[in-house]
Amino acid sequence: YPAYLFLGPVVIGNSVVLNLFLALLLSNFGSSSLSAPT
DSSP, X not given: OOTHHHXXXXXXXXHHHHHHHHHXXXXXXXXXXXXXXX
């Protein structure tokens, strides 16, 4: 049974979701710290 046929898309999907989440978090943190400098 070729496990990579199922593992490949799962890993790619997870990395894409993680990248999107990380980019959103970084942009949100950057904008919040930029708009409200203490």
